[in-house]
Amino acid sequence: MVRIEMKKDEGRRKSGLGSASLDEERLDRRDFLIRAGFTLGSSTVAACGFAPVEKAIPYLIEPEEVTPGEPLFFASSCSACPAGCGLLVKTIDGRPIKLEGNPEHPISGGALCSVGQASILHLYDSQRLRHPLRAGQPSSWTEIDREISDQLEALRGEKRRVCFLTGTVHSPTQRELINRFLSTFESSHWASYDTPSCSAIVEAYEQTHGIRLLPQYQFDKAEVIVGLNADFLGTWISPVEFARGYRTGRALEGSRLRFSYHAQYESRLTLTGAKADDRFCVTPDQFLPILTGLAARIVERSEKEISLPAPEASFDQLLDPVVEKLWGSRGRSLLVCGVQDVRCQVLANLINELLGAYRRSIDLRYPSFQRTGDEAGVAELTSLLHEQEVGALFLLGVNPAYDFPREAQLLDGLQKVPCLVSFAPYRDETSEFAHFVCPPPHFLESWGDSSPTARVLNLVQPTVQKLGETRTIIESLSRWLGETASDRELVEKHWREHIFSRQVGFRAFEDFWTKTLHDGLAPIRPERLQVRPFQFESIEFAAITPSQTSDTVSLELYPPTPATDASPSSNPWLLELPDPLTQTVWTNVLIIGIAHARSLGLETGDLVEVSPTGTGDSLEVPVLIQPGQHERVVALSYGYGSKNSSRFIGTGPQWLERGESTWKTAIGVNAAKLLKPGEFGLHSVVTPVEIKALGRRTEIPLVQKPESSFPERFRHTPEGRGILREMTLETLLSTRPIIETEHPEDLWPQDHRYPGHHWAMMIDLGACTGCSACVIACQAENNIPVVGPDESQRRRALHWIRIQRYFTDHDEGVDVAFQPMLCQHCDNAPCESVCPVLATVHSEEGLNQQVYNRCVGTRYCANNCPYKVRTFNWFEYSANDQLENLQLNPDVTVRSRGVMEKCSFCTQRIVGARIQAKREGREIEEGELQTACQQTCPSQAIIFGDRNDPESLVSKLRQSPRGYRLLEELNTKPSITYLAAVRNRESEGGEPDE
Amino acid sequence: MSNAPRVDPKLLSDSMSMGSVTAQICQGLDRPSSALWWGAFLAAATALGIGVAAVAYQLRVGIGTWGLNNTVGWAFDITNFVFWIGIGHAGTFISAILFLFRQRWRTSVGRSAEAVTIFAVICAALFPIIHLGRPWLTFWMFPYPNFRGPLWINFRSPLVWDVFAIATYFTISVLFWYLGLLPDFASIRERTRSRLRRKIYGLLSLGWTGSQQTWMRYETVYLLIAGLATALVISVHSIVSWDFAASIIPGWHSTVFPPYFVIGAIFSGMAMVLALTALARRMMHLEAFITVRHFDLMSKVLLFGSLVIGLTYVSEIFFALYSGDEFELFVYANRISGTTWGLYHAMIILNVGLPQLIWFRRIRASIPALFFIAVGISVGMWIERFVIVMGSLHRDYLPANWADYTPTWIELATLLGSFGLFFVLYLLFCRFLPVISISEVKQLVADIARREET
Structure with missing residues (x-):
C-alpha cells in the first residue's frame, strides 16, 4: 500500500x-x-510497447479485493497454544506476513504473546513436513489412506482398541470427528496430557463442586490477588488474557484509579513474582503448609465450622499481612494456585469460597477449556499399551518421546503398537518411529475452529494457499471414515448442525457464517454450566496432612519463559528471544540461588550433572546464579534440546573464528524427561535431586551480563543511576509529584520545529510484565534477522526492542523490574551529529531516521548512543533463497551487511496512516496508528501518539507524576517517556511491609 | 643564523669535512643491501602479507570477523588509528617545532622522524577505511560534487573533521619532507655515476642549482612550512581527540582531551623515533652522525612527556571525583578496578613509571636501556588508547548494555600488518634515500668549525 500510494x-x-x-x-x-x-x-x-509479463502476482483472475502491495486483514484464531487468542492476519499480495491480535476478541483483546507472534514463522518453515511419511519415507496420501484404512478395517472386528493420545483439543469440529471416528470401533480410548498440566485443579473441582472443570479466572475483578506457584503473567494457562485482566486492575491513569494488591508465593523467580507487590520465596513443599495456614486463618475469621489441620506457626510472617488483605477485601479477592497437588487445590477452592471469589473473580458457569489434559487416562493408555491391547494409536499435538517422562514407560509401550499414526507437522522424536506421519497444514492455511472457553468460539480460516501436500486432521479422519469432505465442508457442516442453534440474531446460516468469518468469532449464546455450590461437608479437610518439609534440594521444571508449553524449540525467533529473567538465549540453564551456588562452589557457566535421586536419569547443564531463587530449589526449563532444534546449531555466519559450537547434538537439554509422573498429571517438581559439579565450564549465551559480576555499589537502584525508577503506591498518592527531573535550559529551542505531528511514546514500567511479546512483534514487522547462538553470545543480536532486567536488593529478597529499551528518538539525538555522511537524520515529525543506503558503517552513532539501541549488520544476514523470506514485510527494507539499524517507530505504519488519512481528506486520528510493539502488548504498557495534539494520550501522560525521560540530564530530549513502576507497598524505601 | 653559532660539538662524533659528510651518509645508498637489511625487510614484508590477507578476508566476509559487538563498536581499529597518528607527531615535532626553536640536534634525526610521520599517517589512515561496514563507500566521506541532491557530508561530525585534518596533515608532512630532501637529491645527483640514477635524482631534485637565490628561497619556504606544520602538530591530534571529546560517553567526553592527546602523541612518537633511530644507527652505520648526545636529548623529551602524561592521568581522576557524576566516577573506578584493570595499571607503569629511569645519567648514556624504555612507552601508549576507546564503551550508561571485548586473530593480524607496512616503507626509505639531511649536517659541520675558530 505504502509504496504504490506514494507514487500516485x-x-x-x-x-x-x-x-x-x-x-x-x-x-x-x-x-x-x-x-x-x-x-x-x-x-x-x-x-x-512490449510490457513484461508480470509474474509477481500469480492470480489468473485477480480477486476484486486484492490490490498489490495493499494489506488485507483476515480474522482467525491463534493455534500456537491452547489459549485460543483471536487474530487478525495481515496478508500482502496473498501471503500472510504478520499476526496481530484481534481487538474485538474477548480473550486477547488485540494483544498477542511472543509465541503467537512467532508462530507465523512456522508457516514458512522449510523444515515443516510437506507430504505424508510412511515408515519415515515420503509417501503419497493415496498410499497412506489405503494402508491406514486397511489396518483400521482389520481392527474393526477386533477386541484391540483404537486410541488417541492428544494434548488439549478444544476445537469442536475436531472433537466431534475424533469421537465419531472412535465410535466406529468396538473399543477405543482417548487420553490426553498437557505440559504443564492443570489436572490437579480439575480434580479438585470434582471434589469440591462435583464437576471436572477449569474455571475462568478474572483478574480484572480482583482487588487482592494471591498467587501460589502460578505464573499467570508468564506461562500459566492463558497469560495474555490474565495479563490484560491484571492490567485492568492496576490503572493509575484515567478517570478511576484502581490498583490491586498482589502477593506471590513461589520458589523460582517468575514474571509474575517479579510484578508482585510482595513476593515470598518458599520451597515447593511449603505450599501445602502455607495454604493450610491461609485457610485456617480465613476459616477462623469466617466463623465456619471446618476443622483443619493445625497450621504451622513458622509461617506467621509470610501469611499474616496477606490474610489481612485477603479478608479485608473479601468478595473482591482472588487466590490462584498452580501447585500440581489436589490437596493444595482443594484448600485453594476452600479459601476462594470463603472469600466469595466465586461470586466475582472466578467464573465456574462458563469454564475454560484451555487445559483439558487428563493424565489419569494416559496411565490407562500406558497399561493398555503394555498389555498389547492397542491396535492403532493416533498422536495429535503431543510428542511423548520428547516431552513425556521415560519413567512413565509410555514410550516403551508406544513401540508395541502395530499401527502408530502421528499428526506431527515436523519430523520429531516420536514421528521418528511412527508408522505413518500425516502432517497437518499450518493454522494459517487451513480451516478449523476452537473454543478456548465456554464463552468463546473461534473460527480459523486459511489465509494462503497450502505450501505443501498437507492435510488437516479433520480431513484425514473423515477420509478414514470413508467420507470425502474437505476441511471447510467439515467445519461448516459441524457449525450448521451443532453451533448455529446457539446463534444470536441470525436467520440464515449463511449470514451467521459470513459474520463469524468476518469477525473470527461466533456470535453465540454461551452454554451455562450448572455447578453445585461448594460442599464443605464432602471433604475431610482435617485429613490433609502437610508432608514434612525437608532440607533436600528440589528441582523445579518450568515451561520456557515466555511460552505456555514445551514446544518453542523449533522456532528461531523464540530461541533467540532472551528469557526476560535470566537473559539467556538459545539454551536452558540450571538456575541456582546465590548462597546455594556459593556452598557448592559454583560459578555461572559451570557444568553440573543434575539427577533426581534414585532414578537413572541425569542431565548435564550449565548453572546460572540468579537472585530471587530459593536456596533449596534449582530450576530448569523444558522445551529445549529437541531434535528439531539441532538444525539451528550452525545458525549464524560461517567464518574462521566461529569455532566449534557449544552444542553438539541439540540446543540445550531436554528437561521434560525429568518430569515426574504422579497421581494427577505430570509433576514439575522433583525432590530430591543431586547436583554434582563436573569441573568443566561452558559459555552461556547471555545478552545481559550477570548482575553478580557487578561491583556492589553500582547495583542499579532507583537512587543510583536513575535508570529504572520505582515508587510505592503510598508515595504516589500522598506526595506527588515525586520524580525530580532537571529540565536543562534549551539554548536552541528553534533547532527542530515540529509543525505537524511530533511522535512520542510512553512506556509504563508499572504495566510492563517483561513478557517480550513486543520483541517478537517487532521482529516480525521489521524484518529483523536471526543471528544465531554464537553471534548472540557476542552481543550482536539485532532486536530493535529489548527487555532489560534490573535487580534491586532489599532486606526481604530481591525486586526485579523490566525496562523495554528501544530507540528513544531523541530530539537532540547524539547519533545524528556524529554521522559523517548524514545517514541518520531528524524528521520534522520528531523521528530519528536511519537511512540504510547512505550508511557507510562507521558505528560512531552506536558508540555515541547512551541507550545503546543501535544494532549493526556485522555480516550479511539475509539470504536470497529461503522459504522463510516469504514472511518478510514488503514495506520494510531488508538491510544489507555493514549498515546500522534501529527502531524506526514503525515508520512504515506512520506513512501508511498518513496516506490513508490524506486520501480521506483528514488528519491522522488518535489511536488509528499503533506501532507493532504497542499493538501486541497484553498489558498496554506502550502508548504511541502525537505530542503536538494536546488531547492525545501521550500528551497527557507526559505530564504524569510518574513520568521521566531516561538520562534526561544528558539533554538528549528523548521522545520516550517512562512511567515509573509502582508497587502496592506501604513502607517507603522498597521494603515489603512487616 | 647568529654570528656566534651556539652549537653542541658532541652532536657529531668527530670532525669531518663537507665531502666526507656526503660520502658517509650516502655510503648506504651505493652499496648493495646488507644481509641485516634483507632480513629486516623480509620480516616486515611477511608481516605486511599476513595483514593484507587478514584485511582481504575481513573485506570479503564482513566486519563481524572482528571481535566488536553492538556495545563496543570501536576497539582495535580506532586504537590503532590513534596510535599511528600519534607516532607520526614526533616527526613533525622534531622537524618543525625544534627547527623553529633552533634545536640543532634535530639535524641528525629529523629526516627519519619526518619519514616516520609519513609512514605512520599512511598506516593510520588505513584503519578508518577498513573499519567501515562498507569500506567501498569511503569516498562518501569526502565533500565532492555529486548528483545525490542535498546529500553531502555532515560538517558537524568529528569524523569529517578527521578526514580534513588527516588529509591536510599528510599533505603538509609530505611537502615538508620533500622540500628538505631537495638539496640532498641534488647532492646525490652530483656524486652518482649511474646515468639512470642521475636522471632520477635529477628529476627529484627539481633542478636544484645550489645558487644563493635558491638557498634563500628554500630557507624561506622551509621556515614557512615549518610554521604551518607546527600548527598542525597541535591541531591534528586535537581534532582526533574530538572524535571522543565531542561525544557524550563518559570517559570520552572530556575537555582535557586535546592537550592530553597532543602531548600523548608527541610522547609516543618520540619514543618510536628513539627506538627507530637506534635501529637505523646500527643498521646504516650512522654512529658518526647520531651520537649518544642525541639519545640523551631525546630521552629528556620523553621524560618531560611522561611527567605531563602522568599529570593528565591524575587530573582525569580528579575531574571525575570533583564532578561527583555517577557515570564519570564509575568509568574511572572501572578502569582501575574493573575487568580490564590490568591494562590500566600496565599503562601507568609503562608510561609514567618506566620513563622515570631517564633521570639517571647512566640510563641516558645507554642506548639499549633507552631503546627498551622507548619500546615500553610505545606499548604503554597503545594500551592507553585502547583503555580510552574500549574501556569507555564497554561499561557506559545502562548496565544492561554492558559487554566485553576480545580481539579476534584477524584484528591482531591487521595490527601486525600495519607494523609490516610501516617497516617495509621505513626500510625502503633507509635503502634509497639519505637518512640524514646532508645539507643540514654540512651546516652543522661548518658551524662547529666556526665555533672552534672563535
Whole structure:
C-alpha cells in the first residue's frame, strides 16, 4: 500500500493535477479535446510497447479485493497454544506476513504473546513436513489412506482398541470427528496430557463442586490477588488474557484509579513474582503448609465450622499481612494456585469460597477449556499399551518421546503398537518411529475452529494457499471414515448442525457464517454450566496432612519463559528471544540461588550433572546464579534440546573464528524427561535431586551480563543511576509529584520545529510484565534477522526492542523490574551529529531516521548512543533463497551487511496512516496508528501518539507524576517517556511491609 | 643564523669535512643491501602479507570477523588509528617545532622522524577505511560534487573533521619532507655515476642549482612550512581527540582531551623515533652522525612527556571525583578496578613509571636501556588508547548494555600488518634515500668549525 500510494501521490503533485482542482475546473470543449486526444494518443503509444509479463502476482483472475502491495486483514484464531487468542492476519499480495491480535476478541483483546507472534514463522518453515511419511519415507496420501484404512478395517472386528493420545483439543469440529471416528470401533480410548498440566485443579473441582472443570479466572475483578506457584503473567494457562485482566486492575491513569494488591508465593523467580507487590520465596513443599495456614486463618475469621489441620506457626510472617488483605477485601479477592497437588487445590477452592471469589473473580458457569489434559487416562493408555491391547494409536499435538517422562514407560509401550499414526507437522522424536506421519497444514492455511472457553468460539480460516501436500486432521479422519469432505465442508457442516442453534440474531446460516468469518468469532449464546455450590461437608479437610518439609534440594521444571508449553524449540525467533529473567538465549540453564551456588562452589557457566535421586536419569547443564531463587530449589526449563532444534546449531555466519559450537547434538537439554509422573498429571517438581559439579565450564549465551559480576555499589537502584525508577503506591498518592527531573535550559529551542505531528511514546514500567511479546512483534514487522547462538553470545543480536532486567536488593529478597529499551528518538539525538555522511537524520515529525543506503558503517552513532539501541549488520544476514523470506514485510527494507539499524517507530505504519488519512481528506486520528510493539502488548504498557495534539494520550501522560525521560540530564530530549513502576507497598524505601 | 653559532660539538662524533659528510651518509645508498637489511625487510614484508590477507578476508566476509559487538563498536581499529597518528607527531615535532626553536640536534634525526610521520599517517589512515561496514563507500566521506541532491557530508561530525585534518596533515608532512630532501637529491645527483640514477635524482631534485637565490628561497619556504606544520602538530591530534571529546560517553567526553592527546602523541612518537633511530644507527652505520648526545636529548623529551602524561592521568581522576557524576566516577573506578584493570595499571607503569629511569645519567648514556624504555612507552601508549576507546564503551550508561571485548586473530593480524607496512616503507626509505639531511649536517659541520675558530 505504502509504496504504490506514494507514487500516485507524487505524480499528482508534480503534474499539478490535484483531484480537487479537476472537479472545480470548468472543462470547455477545447480542453476536453486536448485531454481526450492526449489520453488516446498516450494510451495508444503505451499499448505498443512490449510490457513484461508480470509474474509477481500469480492470480489468473485477480480477486476484486486484492490490490498489490495493499494489506488485507483476515480474522482467525491463534493455534500456537491452547489459549485460543483471536487474530487478525495481515496478508500482502496473498501471503500472510504478520499476526496481530484481534481487538474485538474477548480473550486477547488485540494483544498477542511472543509465541503467537512467532508462530507465523512456522508457516514458512522449510523444515515443516510437506507430504505424508510412511515408515519415515515420503509417501503419497493415496498410499497412506489405503494402508491406514486397511489396518483400521482389520481392527474393526477386533477386541484391540483404537486410541488417541492428544494434548488439549478444544476445537469442536475436531472433537466431534475424533469421537465419531472412535465410535466406529468396538473399543477405543482417548487420553490426553498437557505440559504443564492443570489436572490437579480439575480434580479438585470434582471434589469440591462435583464437576471436572477449569474455571475462568478474572483478574480484572480482583482487588487482592494471591498467587501460589502460578505464573499467570508468564506461562500459566492463558497469560495474555490474565495479563490484560491484571492490567485492568492496576490503572493509575484515567478517570478511576484502581490498583490491586498482589502477593506471590513461589520458589523460582517468575514474571509474575517479579510484578508482585510482595513476593515470598518458599520451597515447593511449603505450599501445602502455607495454604493450610491461609485457610485456617480465613476459616477462623469466617466463623465456619471446618476443622483443619493445625497450621504451622513458622509461617506467621509470610501469611499474616496477606490474610489481612485477603479478608479485608473479601468478595473482591482472588487466590490462584498452580501447585500440581489436589490437596493444595482443594484448600485453594476452600479459601476462594470463603472469600466469595466465586461470586466475582472466578467464573465456574462458563469454564475454560484451555487445559483439558487428563493424565489419569494416559496411565490407562500406558497399561493398555503394555498389555498389547492397542491396535492403532493416533498422536495429535503431543510428542511423548520428547516431552513425556521415560519413567512413565509410555514410550516403551508406544513401540508395541502395530499401527502408530502421528499428526506431527515436523519430523520429531516420536514421528521418528511412527508408522505413518500425516502432517497437518499450518493454522494459517487451513480451516478449523476452537473454543478456548465456554464463552468463546473461534473460527480459523486459511489465509494462503497450502505450501505443501498437507492435510488437516479433520480431513484425514473423515477420509478414514470413508467420507470425502474437505476441511471447510467439515467445519461448516459441524457449525450448521451443532453451533448455529446457539446463534444470536441470525436467520440464515449463511449470514451467521459470513459474520463469524468476518469477525473470527461466533456470535453465540454461551452454554451455562450448572455447578453445585461448594460442599464443605464432602471433604475431610482435617485429613490433609502437610508432608514434612525437608532440607533436600528440589528441582523445579518450568515451561520456557515466555511460552505456555514445551514446544518453542523449533522456532528461531523464540530461541533467540532472551528469557526476560535470566537473559539467556538459545539454551536452558540450571538456575541456582546465590548462597546455594556459593556452598557448592559454583560459578555461572559451570557444568553440573543434575539427577533426581534414585532414578537413572541425569542431565548435564550449565548453572546460572540468579537472585530471587530459593536456596533449596534449582530450576530448569523444558522445551529445549529437541531434535528439531539441532538444525539451528550452525545458525549464524560461517567464518574462521566461529569455532566449534557449544552444542553438539541439540540446543540445550531436554528437561521434560525429568518430569515426574504422579497421581494427577505430570509433576514439575522433583525432590530430591543431586547436583554434582563436573569441573568443566561452558559459555552461556547471555545478552545481559550477570548482575553478580557487578561491583556492589553500582547495583542499579532507583537512587543510583536513575535508570529504572520505582515508587510505592503510598508515595504516589500522598506526595506527588515525586520524580525530580532537571529540565536543562534549551539554548536552541528553534533547532527542530515540529509543525505537524511530533511522535512520542510512553512506556509504563508499572504495566510492563517483561513478557517480550513486543520483541517478537517487532521482529516480525521489521524484518529483523536471526543471528544465531554464537553471534548472540557476542552481543550482536539485532532486536530493535529489548527487555532489560534490573535487580534491586532489599532486606526481604530481591525486586526485579523490566525496562523495554528501544530507540528513544531523541530530539537532540547524539547519533545524528556524529554521522559523517548524514545517514541518520531528524524528521520534522520528531523521528530519528536511519537511512540504510547512505550508511557507510562507521558505528560512531552506536558508540555515541547512551541507550545503546543501535544494532549493526556485522555480516550479511539475509539470504536470497529461503522459504522463510516469504514472511518478510514488503514495506520494510531488508538491510544489507555493514549498515546500522534501529527502531524506526514503525515508520512504515506512520506513512501508511498518513496516506490513508490524506486520501480521506483528514488528519491522522488518535489511536488509528499503533506501532507493532504497542499493538501486541497484553498489558498496554506502550502508548504511541502525537505530542503536538494536546488531547492525545501521550500528551497527557507526559505530564504524569510518574513520568521521566531516561538520562534526561544528558539533554538528549528523548521522545520516550517512562512511567515509573509502582508497587502496592506501604513502607517507603522498597521494603515489603512487616 | 647568529654570528656566534651556539652549537653542541658532541652532536657529531668527530670532525669531518663537507665531502666526507656526503660520502658517509650516502655510503648506504651505493652499496648493495646488507644481509641485516634483507632480513629486516623480509620480516616486515611477511608481516605486511599476513595483514593484507587478514584485511582481504575481513573485506570479503564482513566486519563481524572482528571481535566488536553492538556495545563496543570501536576497539582495535580506532586504537590503532590513534596510535599511528600519534607516532607520526614526533616527526613533525622534531622537524618543525625544534627547527623553529633552533634545536640543532634535530639535524641528525629529523629526516627519519619526518619519514616516520609519513609512514605512520599512511598506516593510520588505513584503519578508518577498513573499519567501515562498507569500506567501498569511503569516498562518501569526502565533500565532492555529486548528483545525490542535498546529500553531502555532515560538517558537524568529528569524523569529517578527521578526514580534513588527516588529509591536510599528510599533505603538509609530505611537502615538508620533500622540500628538505631537495638539496640532498641534488647532492646525490652530483656524486652518482649511474646515468639512470642521475636522471632520477635529477628529476627529484627539481633542478636544484645550489645558487644563493635558491638557498634563500628554500630557507624561506622551509621556515614557512615549518610554521604551518607546527600548527598542525597541535591541531591534528586535537581534532582526533574530538572524535571522543565531542561525544557524550563518559570517559570520552572530556575537555582535557586535546592537550592530553597532543602531548600523548608527541610522547609516543618520540619514543618510536628513539627506538627507530637506534635501529637505523646500527643498521646504516650512522654512529658518526647520531651520537649518544642525541639519545640523551631525546630521552629528556620523553621524560618531560611522561611527567605531563602522568599529570593528565591524575587530573582525569580528579575531574571525575570533583564532578561527583555517577557515570564519570564509575568509568574511572572501572578502569582501575574493573575487568580490564590490568591494562590500566600496565599503562601507568609503562608510561609514567618506566620513563622515570631517564633521570639517571647512566640510563641516558645507554642506548639499549633507552631503546627498551622507548619500546615500553610505545606499548604503554597503545594500551592507553585502547583503555580510552574500549574501556569507555564497554561499561557506559545502562548496565544492561554492558559487554566485553576480545580481539579476534584477524584484528591482531591487521595490527601486525600495519607494523609490516610501516617497516617495509621505513626500510625502503633507509635503502634509497639519505637518512640524514646532508645539507643540514654540512651546516652543522661548518658551524662547529666556526665555533672552534672563535
